[in-house]
Amino acid sequence: MRLNRFLFGFCLLFVSICAWAQEGSINGTLSSEGSPMALVNVGLLNTVYGDVSDENGVFSIQNIPYGSYTLVVSMVGYERISQRLRISAHTPNLSLSFDLVEKINALDDIVVSGTLKEVSKLESPVPVEVYSQKFFRANPTPSIFESLQNVNGVRPQLNCNVCNTGDIHINGLEGPYTMVLIDGMPIVSGLSTVYGLTGIPQSLIERVEIVKGPASTLYGSEAVGGLVNIITKKPGNAPQASVDVFATDWGEVNTDIGLKYNLGKRAQSLLGINYFNYQNPIDNNGDNFTDLTLQDRISIFNKVNFQRKDNRVFSIAGRYVYEDRWGGEMNWNTENRGGTDVYGESIYTSRWETFGIYQFPTSELLNFQFSANGHVQDSFYGDTEYTADQYVAFGQLTWNKTVGKHDIVAGAVYRYTYYDDNTPATFNDNTSDNNPSRTHLPGIFVQDEISLKPNNKLLLGMRYDYNSLHGGIVTPRVNYKWNSPNKRNILRISAGNGYRVANVFTEDHAALSGARTVEFDGELRPETSWNTNINFVKKFYTSNSTYIGLDATAFYTYFTNRILPDYETDPNKIIYSNLEGNSISRGVSVNLDMAWDNGLKINGGLTVMDVTVEENGERTRQILTESVQGVWSISYTFGNGIQVDYTGNLYGPMRLPLLGELDDRPAESPWFSIQNIQLTKKFGSRWEVYGGVKNLLNFTPADNSIARPFDPFDRNVTFGNDGQVIPTPNNPKGLTFDPTYVYASNQGIRGFLGLRFTVQ
Known part of the structure; x- marks a missing residue:
């Protein structure tokens, strides 16, 4: 009898250990337009298993019990990704990669120019237009000054036939009424309104935000016609x-x-x-x-x-x-x-x-x-x-x-x-x-x-x-x-x-x-x-x-x-x-x-x-x-x-x-x-x-x-x-x-x- 109990307990322990050992993992990378995507939420739907991608776009979800799941990849401003998958003895460890697609017209982009804090574009009480690097690549130019020629209501205006200097008009108002910011800082003003709009490396531009109309309440002088951030x-x-x-x-x-x-x-x-x-x-x-x-x-x-x-x-x-x-x-x-x-x-x-x-x-x-x-x-x-x-x-x-x-x-x-x-x-x-x-x-x-x-x-x-x-x-x-x-x-x-x-x-x-x-x-x-x-x-x-x-x-x-x-x-x-x-x-x-x-x-x-x-x-x-x-x-x-x-x-x-x-x-x-x-x-x-x-x-x-x-x-x-x-x-x-x-x-x-x- 004792032997039977021992064998029963041993089998129960063995089965428990096996069940406990039946766990897998999901590892992967996230990118968009060839660039790694950080701070992206990755998780298994209706479970507690998930992770957030690091600065290299890498995520890792460990100790996942065997079974079928729906993996969800989401980030504000990008299309949501859902994929059915199964963790089993045959495929205990999955390695995946996803390419995130920016939402049409970036309707849910994060913007900062309207209120000085990061908010969803849809939630911002101030209308902010967002233009991504993809928009500017459709007509590559050597300067941000020329790149704005295809933005509605914005016109790069040449002021001289000889030296070709210019400024940016918003809704018909001259360049001095437009404030140009880099990462929210009033860098381009005064003398550089004429000469400082060139030379910003376009490969480093994430996006350009445009606010039309006075923004002096947050940005002070010069933000009369609008601003380009x-x-x-x-x-x-x-x-x-x-x-x-x-x-x-x-x-x-x-x-x-x-x-x-x-x-x-x-x-x-x-x-x-x-x-x-x-x-x-x-x-x-x-x-x-x-x-x-x-x-x-x-x-x-x-x-x-x-x-x-x-x-x-x-x-x-x-x-x-x-x-x-x-x-x-x-x-x-x-x-x-x-x-x-x-x-x-x-x-x-x-x-x-x-x-x-x-x-x-x-x-x-x-x-x-x-x-x-x-x-x-x-x-x-x-x-x-x-x-x-x-x-x-x-x-x-x-x-x-x-x-x-x-x-x-x-x-x-x-x-x-x-x-x-x-x-x-x-x-x-x-x-x-x-x-x-x-x-x-x-x-x-x-x-x-x-x-x-x-x-x-x-x-x-x-x-x-x-x-x-x-x-x-x-x-x-x-x-x-x-x-x-x-x-x-x-x-x-x-x-x-x-x-x-x-x-x-x-x-x-x-x-x-x-x-x-x-x-x-x-x-x-x-x-x-x-x-x-x-x-x-x-x-x-x-x-x-x-x-x-x-x-x-x-x-x-x-x-x-x-x-x-x-x-x-x-x-x-x-x-x-x-x-x-x-x-x-x-x-x-x-x-x-x-x-x-x-x-x-x-x-x-x-x-x-x-x-x-x-x-x-x-x-x-x-x-x-x-x-x-x-x-x-x-x-x-x-x-x-x-x-x-x-x-x-x-x-x-x-x-x-x-x-x-x-x-x-x-x-x-x-x-x-x-x-x-x-x-x-x-x-x-x-x-x-x-x-x-x-x-x-x-x-x-x-x-x-x-x-x-x-x-x-x-x-x-x-x-x-x-x-x-x-x-x-x-x-x-x-x-x-x-x-x-x-x-x-x-x-x-x-x-x-x-x-x-x-x-x-």
């Missing part, structure tokens, strides 16, 4: 190494290099290098001036993320840019720099930037963000010298707290700007020394996001800044969001105030060209604006697996004290003054996205706007502002893996700056369109070849865009005692040399070919 990749999400090189048949060569490496055990670094070179003078329009500015530019970017206890954030980054660019008469060389024999515009730019974020080790969510940059410019516009130094330091402490239905963000900000140049802007009338501008701008802000009901949110915000030159400025805002339970219908209503303290010489290239004399009419006061907009988002899913997304916005902005350059009162001058009246920007913008299961995707956008200026009872259209803008992108992948991308834009007529009543150049630009096509082929997981044609229609402005290009120093122009041009037989139209009559690039059709290489 360039989000760089986290080192953990970047490939180990990447190279992207392309060239055009004009002779342009652009190279992007990315490299990820470890700094010890607790720091990971991402290095990016961009080099752009163009040294091939071309004059297709026959005006003896270069159609495209020659450039030699290098940019070095490095970002370091530190691993800290409890996943607290600490990141610091830096960038250095050096650029040598010139445009002018075809026979110009460096020996002519600053002389009066051959006209050329030569700009040497040296710029450094550093920025980062540090989360304090406290129970409260406290973040300190900081940035500093220096910009040194040495330039000649013909024989007019312009040298300038600008240094900006910025610090911001933010506190985020959720109390019941209230999600509160508060902050204290300080910004210091030093600016010195050789223009009247910094002359000292009493001494021979300059009087550099030193501006202190401390401020505080608070916003409260209130969850009224599960589908209703109200955002209230207020900011107070004290400008050391102009005193205190208050900027409030209010935002309301409603969404249907399934989030297929979203309504947002916004109202807010913006302001801008202008520095003409750091923002307006026309003031530096030397072709006109700059004059100030009184002391310039800060500009203010009030904006309202209504945004509606609608998503459709049809029975044949077709997706349609509609995003429509109506906007209205009213300006007071606006500073506008007056080109028309005196053709020899640019007169700056505060507007004695008002300026209005209003319009409607619609974006439409469609996608089919067969791989066809169509994105289109249309903006119709009316930007006017009223002074002395007379209302006129703003110069260099289109009334209609359209953009589109069509993408399709064939069965052999070849992808075709067809992108383009369309612009309505703009009012152009003429030199007087006798100027015979058209007063308006024509309707025009820039269209591009590209083919891309992948070879394995590392290689990608792409090429195509830019500016398919070969559109360029009229050949007479530059007035009197044959007399750039106005030697044969006769001036009266009042400074006005006197028409003569040699100059019957009474014109002077003027390169500011520009609305599009003189660069025509061109082919391009590129190669990408990526190592995970």
